[in-house]
Amino acid sequence: MATQTDKVYVLPGDEIDSALIPSHPKHPLRLGPGLRHVPPSDLFPTTAGQLVTDRRKNLIWVESNGGRYIPAVGDLVIGTIHHGAADFFYVTLSDYTSNATLPQLAFEMASKKNRPQLHSGNLVYARVSLANRHMDPELECVSPSTGKAEGLGPLSEGMLYSISLGMARRLLMRKSAEEGKVVVLDELGAAGLAFETAVGRNGKMWVNSKDIKTVLVVGRAVTETDEKSLTVEQQKKLVRRLIKEMA
């Protein structure tokens, strides 16, 4: 991960110190969100946030907590079916934005005769397969290489919570406790609650459990952590309080 210990913050249009840009003998430099490449060799941030680099994989991007979700290829998202047409479902990723399309055959084991029956208002967990500027994004609920769902597909029952985009990214980090500093879900699980969650990059979190109270506690814990930007210690305290209230 980032080699320098002190964090670097940038504003749109700032000049990036060339010492911060990673260089690698083999891999090409890959730009993540929030950066713009002006040929031949200029690099400018387009959003305000923390500049993060990965020297091993030769990556650089700007981490920010923006308000609007902009789809990017490979993102896992939770969408609401808006309506269905002959070959596509039209899916809402965020309110008041144009719909993404989800082909009816982009599900596990789907064929012309055996398609999933989804209605307006149903939730799907999907991956963004195509995202270009000025074009509606395209989704898929199946891995194109293996043909397996790999956890994607319709989400039934449960409750959908809106969280900030930064929180969604933190929850989706591979080591969300160490890197993202979110321990609420781990703590709730350790307290003996049984629940399942799905987090969408578009600022949505789906929680399901057999017990309504469990869903409510999980939802409250995560939204409160997000809104009040709690530290690890405060999160542990919050979980203890919620568990006590629930009993």
Place this chain on the structure above:
Amino acid sequence: MPREAEPSQNEKDFILKAVREGHRLDGRALDEFRQLDLKFGDQYGVADVTLGKTRIIAKVTAEVTVPYTDRPFDGIFTITTELSPMASPAFEVNRPTETEVLLSRLLEKTVRRSNALDTESLCLVAGQKCWSIRVDLHVLSHDGNLIDASCLAVVAALRHFRKPDTSMEGDTLTVYTPAEREPVPLSWLHSPFCITFSFFGSISVGEDGEEKDIWLLDTTLLEEQLRVSSCTISMNKHGEICQVAKPGGAPVEAVTVVQCSSLALQKVKDLSDFVDQKLAEDSKHRNKGGLLAELSAENAR
């Protein structure tokens, strides 16, 4: 015209199921209000109400105008509401939505028609000059229960407002600046507050299968989108009902409405005490040296 974003089926089912079991998303009791806050501006007559994530600003202004010809002894009192696209993308400028029309009608009925403000006291010269009091209401953030929060903002702003002092000598009317004479409060008769009940169908309780209506107080936007009907009761702290509005929706038992009105009285008393306390704090803050009483030219009524 953009429509309000609709919640997904999963959210609808879950919230209804939770409400039937007596739980709400934010962990409140069914008849509990969100965190309420009221701030007054530096000027007289500006009130900023925050109720959970709903935020409303009311501003009162006064000017001298000619009274309506059919009511020469009355002043003019108007309330204008504005739901801007800032509050929700579903609102458009210059095209009032149903929410906005309902809101302004209700405020009109609650505050104006209940004679909370004595309009006769606004008359300066019969048939020629009168005060025109105007309340502008801006919704800055919309997270449900606009009616209760707006009514509180309007009442608080009007009670906080001071209009310039005037005097009549022969035929000349003098309006004094605040530097010459301390502005005087409006002649305020009573403080009505709105309490909105949102109904979510009925459940059967007991062994004989008796039906009981479920209702919530101070709903969030999400809950508001799922309710089957709503009922707004306006009353003052003495329990005098100014109006009851139930605009359409599913029918509700008469007994429930009676129960609601008795609970509304209790909530109105709380709100009334809250506004009184905030006004007292504000006047104490303004009246640092205790000189305001000496500056006032107002006579005891």
